[in-house]
Amino acid sequence: MxxxxxxxxxxxxxxxxxxxxxxxxxxxxxxxxxxxxxxxxxxxxxxxxxxxxxxxxxxxxxxxxxxxxxxxxxxxxxxxxxxxxxxxxxxxxxxxxxxxEEQYRLEQEARKLEKSKKVLMRPNGWKEDRDKIVVGELTEYYRESLWPDGSLLFDEFLEALLERIQFLNEPLPETQKDPEWLWITQQVNQAVKEEMPKIEALVKELAPLNEARLLDVETRLDFLWNKVLLSNALPNPKYPEIPGDNKLL
Known part of the structure; x- marks a missing residue:
């Protein structure tokens, strides 16, 4: 039985x-x-x-x-x-x-990103830290941080990107007009250029839904944040001495 x-x-x-x-x-x-x-x-x-x-x-x-x-x-x-x-x-x-293992990887990436942000935002840190800044690094963080649970890394990427754009719009100190700093700036600009069309397309897609009040709270916050990001990504004519295309878009 x-x-x-x-x-x-x-x-x-x-x-x-x-x-x-x-x-x-x-x-x-x-x-x-x-x-x-x-x-x-x-x-x-x-x-x-x-x-x-x-x-x-x-x-x-x-x-x-x-x-x-x-x-x-x-x-x-x-x-x-x-x-x-x-x-x-x-x-x-x-x-x-x-x-x-994934949580550990995310924590490691978050710490690495935080360090990269500090490197990017430190005016006198470009020369000694150039080897630590990988071309397209921010782009990689963007691609790797699209997680369904809200994605800490995606928010971190946007924050770093926004700070970087604002930093580029500041006057360029004479002490930083060296070839290495300019080369790094050019690479960061290129990474920004690659991601902006994606963000712009997302904003364009969500705009009608936002006007019709059809977005949930989380999606609407992402939409508004992306709009802020785009509003700061204006053409940057201040630095003609930067080789190549120095515009953010």
């Missing part, structure tokens, strides 16, 4: 939040499967008995065969469900480990 108490103990050990309704539903399912498998196994054993001895089994033999079939059926049913639960537990553990 399949006992509901056994099922309840297994389920509660597997998931303490399990409800009585879930226990009842699983019990009904397992009991039905057990009954069918019990009959199937018993019939198989009875046929084997007839083949081996050339006669019908007696009453006690039949009872014994059916009890054996019921026990085997119970073991198979319990075994299958326990194996399934163990596989799910193992999968959950794998997912938790992957989540932990």
């Amino acid at each position: 399949i006992w509901k108490a056994d099922i309840a103990n297994v389920l509660k050990a597997y998931d303490p939040s399990v409800t009585q309704e879930q226990i009842d539903n699983l019990y009904d399912t397992m009991y039905t499967q057990w009954s069918q498998l019990c009959d199937q196994l018993a019939d198989t054993e009875l046929k084997a008995f007839r083949t081996k001895y050339g006669q019908e089994p007696g009453y006690m033999e039949t009872v014994s065969i059916r009890q054996m079939g019921a026990l085997r059926a119970k073991n198979q049913i319990y075994g299958a469900y326990l194996e399934g639960m163990n596989q799910e537990i193992a999968q959950r553990q794998i997912e938790e480990d992957e989540w932990d």
Whole structure:
């Protein structure tokens, strides 16, 4: 016999939040499967008995065969469900480990981005930190930070980008008019140029929905933030000495 108490103990050990309704539903399912498998196994054993001895089994033999079939059926049913639960537990553990690794990676990226922002915003830090600034670094942060949970990195990228644009619109100190600083500025401008069309397209797409008040709060905040970003990304005619295209758009 399949006992509901056994099922309840297994389920509660597997998931303490399990409800009585879930226990009842699983019990009904397992009991039905057990009954069918019990009959199937018993019939198989009875046929084997007839083949081996050339006669019908007696009453006690039949009872014994059916009890054996019921026990085997119970073991198979319990075994299958326990194996399934163990596989799910193992999968959950794998997912938790992957989540932990991803959280660690995100924290590392956030720290790296914070350091990069400080490097970008430090007027006298360009020369000694040039090797730490990868061409298109901000672009990579933008691409890697599109997460469905709200994306800390995406906000960090926009903040850094906005600060960078405002910084470029400040007068250029004489002490920073050296080839290395100008080269870095050109690379950052290029990274900005690559991402601005994407942000502009997103703003254009969401503008009608915003006017019709069809955006949820989070999407509307993103929309308004992108508008602010675009409003600061104006052509920058101040630095003709920067080689190449020195405009932000």
